[in-house]
Amino acid sequence: MASSSDPAARLLREADHYVDINRFEEARARYVEVLGQRPQDGYLHYRAGYCLYRMGNHAEAAAHCREALENGYTQASCYVILGLVWRLQHKTAMAEETFREGLALHPEDANLLAQLAYLLWRLERYKEARQLIEQARALDPNHQTVLYYAYHMTQRRGRRSEAPVLIERYMQTDATEVEKRLFIVNDLIRTGRYGRARDECREAFVLDPLDRRVRDKMADIDFLCHPVNWPNRVMTRVGPRAALITVLVLVVLSDLFNTALVGFLLAALYAWARLAPRFYAGVKSGWRGRRS
Numbered sequence: 001m002a003s004s005s006d007p008a009a010r011l012l013r014e015a016d017h018y019v020d021i022n023r024f025e026e027a028r029a030r031y032v033e034v035l036g037q038r039p040q041d042g043y044l045h046y047r048a049g050y051c052l053y054r055m056g057n058h059a060e061a062a063a064h065c066r067e068a069l070e071n072g073y074t075q076a077s078c079y080v081i082l083g084l085v086w087r088l089q090h091k092t093a094m095a096e097e098t099f100r101e102g103l104a105l106h107p108e109d110a111n112l113l114a115q116l117a118y119l120l121w122r123l124e125r126y127k128e129a130r131q132l133i134e135q136a137r138a139l140d141p142n143h144q145t146v147l148y149y150a151y152h153m154t155q156r157r158g159r160r161s162e163a164p165v166l167i168e169r170y171m172q173t174d175a176t177e178v179e180k181r182l183f184i185v186n187d188l189i190r191t192g193r194y195g196r197a198r199d200e201c202r203e204a205f206v207l208d209p210l211d212r213r214v215r216d217k218m219a220d221i222d223f224l225c226h227p228v229n230w231p232n233r234v235m236t237r238v239g240p241r242a243a244l245i246t247v248l249v250l251v252v253l254s255d256l257f258n259t260a261l262v263g264f265l266l267a268a269l270y271a272w273a274r275l276a277p278r279f280y281a282g283v284k285s286g287w288r289g290r291r292s
Contacts, residue, residue, distance in 0.1 A: 008034050008037060008038075011030045011033055011034050012030070012031075012034060014026075014027075014030050015027040015028075015030035015031050015034075015047070018030070019047075019050075019051065021210075022054075022208055022210050022211050023210060024051040024052075024054045024055045024212075025051075025055060027047075027051050028048055028051035028052060028055070031044050031047045031048040031051065032048055035048065040071045041071065042067070042068040042069070042070075042071035042072045042073025042078075043068070043073050045064045045065070045067040045068035045071060045073065046064070046065060046068035046073050046075070046077070046078045046081070048064045049061045049062070049063075049064030049065040049067075049068060049078075049081055049082075050077075050081055052064060053081050053084065053085060054212065055212065056212060058085045058088055058089055061081065061082075061085050062082060062085045062086070062089075065078055065081055065082035065085070066082065069082070074105055075106075076102055076105075076106040076109040076111060076112050077111075078102075079098055079099065079101060079102025079105075079106075079112060080099075080102070080111055080112060080115055082098050083095045083096075083098040083099045083102070083112075083115055083116075083119075084115065086098060087119055087122075092119065092122075092123060095119055096116065096119055096120070099112055099115050099116040099119065100116065103116065108139055110136040110137075110139040110140035110143045110145075110146050111136075111143065111145050111146070113132050113133070113135050113136035113139070113146075114132075114133060114136040114143070114145050114146045114148075114149045114150075115145070115149075116132055117129045117130075117131075117132035117133040117136060117149060117153070118133075118149040118152065118153065120132065121133075121149075121152075121153050129153060130153070133146070133149060133150050133153055136149075136150075137150060141169075142169065142172070142173060143173075144170065144173040144174065144175050144179075147166055147169055147170045147173065148170065148183065150162075150166055151163055151166040151167065151170065151183075151187075152186075154166065156187075156190050156191060163187070167183070167184075167187060170183055171183075177204075177207055178204050178207050178208045178211055178213075178214065181200050181201075181203055181204040181207070182201075182204055182213060182214065182217060184200050185197045185200045185201050185204070185217055185221075186217075188200065189220070189221065189224065194221055194224055194225050197221050198218070198221050198225075201214060201217055201218045201221060202218075204217075205218070
C-alpha cells in the first residue's frame with residue numbers, strides 16, 4: 001500500500017477529487033504526470049481518457065482508451081468511453097464493434113447494452129435496439145444510463161407513451177442535480193418548450209458553471225431558437241404524426257385541384273428544414289475557426 005507521503009498517491013488523490021468536482025483539465029494533468037512514471041498502467045490511461053472525453057478532446061481520449069485496453073484494463077467502462085468517442089466522431093461501425101467487444105467480456109453490463117441499443121436506434125435498426133434496451137432494463141431497471149436511453153427511444157406523445165414514467169424514475173436515481181436538470185432540458189427541447197429549457201439550463205449553470213455539458217446544451221438551445229430552424233420548431237411543437245397528417249392532406253388537395261404548387265412548397269419546406277440548419281452550423285463553425 002502506498003504511503004501518504006508517496007507523491008504519486010497524492011497526485012492520484014488530487015486527480016480523483018478534481019474529477020468529482022468536474023475539473024477535468026486539472027485531473028488529466030495529474031493522471032498524465034503519474035503515467036510518466038507508470039506508462040503501462042491501463043487504469044491511469046482510462047482515467048486520463050475519461051477526462052479528455054469530458055473535455056471534448058475525443059482524439060486523445062480514444063488514444064488513451066486504446067492504451068488502457070492494450071495494457072490490460074478491459075473493464076466495461078473503458079469500452080463505453082471508447083465507443084462513445086467513436087459515436088461522437090460519427091464512426092458508427094467502430095463504435096458498434098467496440099460495444100460488442102465489451103459485451104463479449106461483460107455480457108450482463110447494462111450500460112454497454114444500453115449504449116449499443118441507442119447506437120442501433122440512431123442507425124434505424126429499431127428491432128435490435130428494442131431487444132437490447134429491454135435486456136438492459138431487465139438487468140438493471142434503475143440504471144441511470146439505461147433509463148436515459150430508454151426515454152429517448154420511446155415516444156414522447158400519446159397516452160401509451162412511457163416517457164413520463166421514465167422521467168420520474170430517472171429523477172430517483174443517483175444522478176447529480178446537474179444531470180437531472182439536463183435530462184429535464186432534453187425533455188423540454190423534445191417538446192418544443194425552448195424558453196423553459198433555457199431557464200433550466202441557466203439553473204444547471206448556476207449549480208456547476210464548469211460543467212461543459214451545460215454550456216454545450218445552452219449553445220444547442222440558442223441554435224434551435226435561431227430563425228433558420230423555424231420549420232423544425234413547428235414540427236417539434238405539433239408532433240411528427242400531426243405533421244405527417246397535414247402533409248398527406250395537402251398532397252391529396254394538390255392532387256384534387258391538379259396543382260403542383262402545394263407539392264413544390266412542401267418540397268421547398270422540407271429542403272429548408274433539412275439543409276438550412278446544416279448550412280448555418282457550417283458557417284458558424286467556420287466563423288469561429290477564423291476568430292480563434
